[in-house]
Amino acid sequence: MTTSIIHINKKFGSFQALKDVNLTVKDGEFLAILGPSGCGKTTLLRLLAGFESPTDGTIQIDNKKAATAKKVIPPERRNVSMVFQSFALWPHLNVREHVQFAMKYHRFVGPAFKEKKKAEERIDEVLKIVGLEQFGSRMPGELSGGQKQRVSLARAIAPEPQLLLMDEPLSNLDAELRIEMRHEIQKLHRLTKASILYVTHDQGEALAMADRIVVMNAGKIEQIGTPEQIYNQPKTPFVAKFVGKANLFEGTWDGSTFMHKNVSVTWEDCGISENLKEQNLYALRPEQIRLSTSDESQIRGTVVTKQFQGKEYQYVVDVSGQEIVVDLPLHEQFEIGEGVGIVPRM
Numbered sequence: 552m553t554t555s556i557i558h559i560n561k562k563f564g565s566f567q568a569l570k571d572v573n574l575t576v577k578d579g580e581f582l583a584i585l586g587p588s589g590c591g592k593t594t595l596l597r598l599l600a601g602f603e604s605p606t607d608g609t610i611q612i613d614n615k616k617a618a619t620a621k622k623v624i625p626p627e628r629r630n631v632s633m634v635f636q637s638f639a640l641w642p643h644l645n646v647r648e649h650v651q652f653a654m655k656y657h658r659f660v661g662p663a664f665k666e667k668k669k670a671e672e673r674i675d676e677v678l679k680i681v682g683l684e685q686f687g688s689r690m691p692g693e694l695s696g697g698q699k700q701r702v703s704l705a706r707a708i709a710p711e712p713q714l715l716l717m718d719e720p721l722s723n724l725d726a727e728l729r730i731e732m733r734h735e736i737q738k739l740h741r742l743t744k745a746s747i748l749y750v751t752h753d754q755g756e757a758l759a760m761a762d763r764i765v766v767m768n769a770g771k772i773e774q775i776g777t778p779e780q781i782y783n784q785p786k787t788p789f790v791a792k793f794v795g796k797a798n799l800f801e802g803t804w805d806g807s808t809f810m811h812k813n814v815s816v817t818w819e820d821c822g823i824s825e826n827l828k829e830q831n832l833y834a835l836r837p838e839q840i841r842l843s844t845s846d847e848s849q850i851r852g853t854v855v856t857k858q859f860q861g862k863e864y865q866y867v868v869d870v871s872g873q874e875i876v877v878d879l880p881l882h883e884q885f886e887i888g889e890g891v892g893i894v895p896r897m
């Protein structure tokens with residue numbers, strides 16, 4: 552099933568939350584919507600679920616118009632399920648009843664599941680998929696955060712939706728559990744073969760799980776691409792900074808050579824996107840820089856902070872007022888106050 556978002560605009564009063572958004576979710580694809588707080592991620596998901604209507608534009612699900620400014624097909628008539636950040640469980644239903652309820656009231660449940668025995672088998676199956684086969688009679692109040700999120704995943708996949716919408720499903724879990732659940736969600740994607748639209752502000756989650764990432768900023772799409780394209784070839788300064796935490800240097804490009812704006816330093820192209828070149832920028836991620844105490848670089852600065860990160864040290868170097876972030880292996884140590892040169896690792 553393909554879902555298309557065509558020239559979508561969404562206004563709340565005079566505030567425009569989405570600005571001419573165009574996007575296609577391919578059949579079976581895992582698409583992450585990545586962006587900072589308030590950029591419009593949840594609004595986009597709510598439009599797809601049918602909880603909001605667009606101010607302008609069209610949403611097409613499975614080649615049918617699901618929403619325009621004039622007509623919106625309600626959530627229960629779309630073959631779509633949603634998983635919420637807050638789990639959204641019903642306090643009076645046990646685990647098994649949550650899944651049962653979703654299957655009973657989901658209009659698209661296949662005829663096979665309408666038969667009681669088949670429905671019971673399907674409930675057993677999904678509880679097994681999410682690892683809750685022993686917890687069927689537990690009430691939500693008797694479950695941990697991770698188990699609650701597993702219930703909401705089971706409830707969402709039970710009716711076999713073709714599009715699964717996930718709104719920051721892991722953000723209420725602790726760091727270790729989040730990493731574990733990333734694997735679970737990927738497994739679930741393989742098993743269900745549903746298209747997944749996964750909203751997150753965590754770049755690690757998006758890079759780890761998605762087939763493609765849509766980076767949003769202030770209601771607009773900045774870039775769409777595979778995790779590798781987004782990380783290695785950011786097209787805009789925002790994507791370079793938000794996803795790769797890149798340092799941006801201003802200068803001029805002459806073919807494949809970059810000349811720094813203030814000092815006579817030239818750098819060869821290490822895969823900078825054409826769009827950044829057109830803006831006369833050179834992006835270097837923290838791990839693409841080394842520091843030097845010799846005079847091999849004229850871009851000189853002073854180490855202002857040094858933080859131990861386990862596998863590396865992270866330094867901030869002040870270069871004429873610009874803060875350059877650099878990650879160095881443990882054996883390349885510098886001290887706060889030390890004068891250093893910035894050198895790309897080619």
Ligand SMILES: Nc1ncnc2c1ncn2[C@@H]1O[C@H](COP(=O)(O)OP(=O)(O)OP(=O)(O)O)[C@@H](O)[C@H]1O
Pocket residue numbers: 563566568586587588589590591592593594595752
């Ligand atoms: N019902 C509403 N009425 C008015 N403004 C709204 C409404 N819903 C969302 N907004 C505004 O639209 C913008 C986008 O909100 P949205 O919830 O989509 O952002 P988000 O990217 O999901 O953020 P977060 O990561 O913090 O959840 C925000 O500025 C928000 O304040």
